[in-house]
């Protein structure tokens with residue numbers, strides 16, 4: 447028998463591990479909107495007992511994500527935070543220690559500081575771009591290294607392969623929150639991570655329609671442990687949200703290509719503008735860690751941040767003056783979204799804590815969408831004119 451062909455990502459996203467619906471042959475897998483499943487005879491089911499444990503539509507999404515992650519299966523959750531919470535509760539016990547990137551998502555920081563703290567779980571936030579700092583943070587009771595790269599919103603990178611080596615030498619598991627790049631632009635499991643985590647809310651769905659998360663690992667014992675804890679906590683994805691996410695995922699490779707191209711065009715335009723103080727985008731030659739991006743990523747992504755050569759107040763007025771770019775939290779959708787991290791994702795931190803991370807109060811974060819780049823650039827031009835006047839330092 448011949449081997450199955452190795453499919454390209456754009457094919458995998460549409461056909462990979464596709465689950466067929468046999469009853470009607472509908473081309474789209476149906477939404478199994480059900481709480482429970484009928485026993486054929488007492489105790490005999492077709493593999494589904496109750497939708498908190500598993501659901502066919504959620505399973506179809508899990509198979510599709512697994513095809514992209516290169517794993518036997520994946521698990522989907524009601525939110526990215528549901529995935530992270532389930533992971534922590536499945537792996538950790540009182541007295542364990544976790545090392546996290548100092549820049550992780552705000553919800554992850556809250557999970558440790560305001561919830562897991564009560565269960566005697568120790569944690570340290572470390573600059574995971576600094577390998578020596580990570581080595582020094584490891585304690586005898588350290589169990590998990592949880593890393594986010596690129597960092598939000600500075601885009602600072604951590605070297606996943608080097609971190610995997612450090613973690614494994616001391617018996618820690620490495621989990622990577624790969625929401626910003628997805629397995630298509632950064633294959634963290636191949637780079638040596640044990641667990642890949644995604645907020646499917648972002649690029650996987652891509653249309654701002656759902657909230658969701660996923661976990662994938664090659665460790666089948668860990669997968670079964672995660673499945674048990676998910677069923678116990680009730681953090682599984684809902685059928686309709688899984689179905690919507692499955693439709694979004696089919697165009698992920700095509701969308702990511704455009705996100706990368708548009709972000710590169712916008713970053714180059716901003717950097718060439720004298721009214722812009724600095725631009726953080728891993729694809730720019732000025733980006734200090736560009737070599738790491740080239741080594742571990744297959745694209746530079748759709749996220750960037752920049753500072754205007756202006757006051758905080760003027761920078762906020764600039765955001766308000768944008769018409770096409772929408773000021774809203776979240777990222778990774780077809781719409782270009784703009785935020786001021788100091789007043790949004792990083793508002794829980796003090797000004798000093800933000801400064802230490804390189805998040806100035808005037809920093810602007812951009813999730814570059816699929817609108818034509820020239821229209822986005824025209825939007826920046828009109829916002830510059832609105833805030834600084836028609837002759838406000840033209841190019």
Ligand SMILES: *Cc1c(COP(=O)(O)O)cnc(C)c1O
Nearest residue numbers: 525526527551623625645647658
């Ligand atoms: C949004 C996000 C999360 C949390 O995901 P939700 O789906 O909003 O719960 C986690 N990590 C990163 C990097 C995110 O952007």
